Every structure is written in C-alpha cells, then in structure tokens.
Amino acid sequence: MRGRNLSFNFDGAPVLQNVDVDLRWGTVTAIAGPNGAGKSTLIEILAGVRRAVAGTVVRAAEVALVVQTVSAPDALPLTVQEVVLMGTWGATADASVKIDARERRIRVAQALDRVQLADLAAAPFGNLSGGQRQRVLLAQGIARRARIFLLDEPAAGLDAQSRERTRAILAAEASRGAAVACVSHDEDSIADATSVIRLEGGFRVG
Numbered sequence: 001m002r003g004r005n006l007s008f009n010f011d012g013a014p015v016l017q018n019v020d021v022d023l024r025w026g027t028v029t030a031i032a033g034p035n036g037a038g039k040s041t042l043i044e045i046l047a048g049v050r051r052a053v054a055g056t057v058v059r060a061a062e063v064a065l066v067v068q069t070v071s072a073p074d075a076l077p078l079t080v081q082e083v084v085l086m087g088t089w090g091a092t093a094d095a096s097v098k099i100d101a102r103e104r105r106i107r108v109a110q111a112l113d114r115v116q117l118a119d120l121a122a123a124p125f126g127n128l129s130g131g132q133r134q135r136v137l138l139a140q141g142i143a144r145r146a147r148i149f150l151l152d153e154p155a156a157g158l159d160a161q162s163r164e165r166t167r168a169i170l171a172a173e174a175s176r177g178a179a180v181a182c183v184s185h186d187e188d189s190i191a192d193a194t195s196v197i198r199l200e201g202g203f204r205v206g
C-alpha cells in the first residue's frame with residue numbers, strides 16, 4: 001500500500017507533514033521515532049480510521065488494524081473464538097465470495113492456530129493478557145483474509161516474550177505475502193524489520 005504527502009493537524013498544530021509511505025507485499029516495516037512523533041497518527045491514517053488533511057492513501061487489499069489498547073466490556077462476555085469470528089463478518093473485499101458458517105469455522109480455527117491461541121479458543125476474551133488480546137486482533141485480520149496488517153505496538157505493557165511472539169507471527173504473515181507495518185519502540189523489532197520509517201516531529205527523517 002502507498003501513502004503520499006500525508007499531513008495531519010491536531011487543533012491546528014501539525015502532527016504529520018508531507019509523509020510518504022510504501023508498504024510492499026512480503027515485508028515488515030517498522031515505524032519508529034520518539035514519543036509524539038506521529039507514529040500512531042500515521043498508522044490510523046493508513047488504516048483509514050483518520051483522514052489526512054492532505055495527501056492520498058492507496059490500499060490495494062483488506063486492512064487489519066491492531067490497536068494499542070483493547071477494552072473488553074464486562075457486559076458483553078465473548079469467548080476468544082467469538083471475537084475472531086467477528087473478523088469474518090462483512091468479509092470479504094470481494095462481495096462475490098460468499099462465506100458460509102463452515103468456512104467461517106475453518107477460518108477461525110486456522111487463524112487461532114496461526115497466532116498460537118487454539119488452546120484458549122473457548123476462554124473469555126476479558127481474561128486474556130494484553131499480548132494475547134493483541135494476537136486475537138491479529139487473528140481477526142487473518143480470519144478476514146486481510147493482506148495489510150497495521151499494528152500500534154504499545155510502548156509499555158508487553159513483555160519481551162510477548163513482543164517476540166507477535167514479531168514471529170508478523171514475519172510469518174509477511175512470508176505469506178502480506179504487507180505489515182508496526183509501530184515499534186524496541187530496537188530488536190526495528191532491527192528485525194525489512195525496512196524502517198523514522199518520524200520526528202511529524203516529519204519523515206528516514
């Protein structure tokens with residue numbers, strides 16, 4: 001996918017300025033930079049949940065956005081597999097492809113396998129750790145056959161093992177041909193990525 005000349009303001013203050021982005025199939029791109037550099041804003045614009053004040057975004061495939069914090073409303077108890085199943089609602093980008101209940105079940109099981117959560121399929125989503133919730137959202141995208149994965153990795157809160165697991169899953173999706181971009185705060189993830197987008201003060205500096 002591609003973004004050109006992306007700019008964004010909060011309350012008139014520039015947050016992104018003329019940022020160009022290319023996410024290639026089969027690669028993982030780390031989005032790096034100090035706090036407040038505009039990383040989350042860029043991910044949200046690429047995902048389409050925010051609209052840039054200037055510039056263009058071209059998405060050639062279904063996008064999965066994996067956000068930082070996932071709240072689990074107590075009043076709506078859902079199991080892990082139900083949350084992943086939600087990923088198949090409204091699928092796919094190609095309306096001519098009809099997905100029946102059996103196909104949905106297959107996709108959910110396959111997605112849970114790919115994120116290593118098959119053993120927690122029947123567990124309440126609200127009982128999961130932050131890292132496990134992040135993987136459930138990834139599984140939603142996998143079940144929907146998303147080809148673009150955009151992650152806003154939390155700066156704090158996930159332990160090294162959890163980050164490593166997510167990194168391995170993202171690398172596997174990229175090796176299947178997906179385009180992956182991940183806001184990364186730790187040097188290991190950045191070093192591991194195929195390419196790096198560096199932001200500072202809303203400008204792309206690398």
Ligand SMILES: Nc1ncnc2c1ncn2[C@@H]1O[C@H](COP(=O)(O)OP(=O)(O)OP(=O)(O)O)[C@@H](O)[C@H]1O
Nearest residue numbers: 010011015033034035036037038039040041042155
């Ligand atoms: N809802 C908002 N209203 C006003 N300003 C905002 C809002 N959200 C973010 N900002 C500002 O926009 C700038 C970029 O924020 P953004 O969250 O994109 O940065 P970031 O690089 O992801 O930071 P972090 O590493 O701390 O998550 C910051 O200066 C931030 O204060």
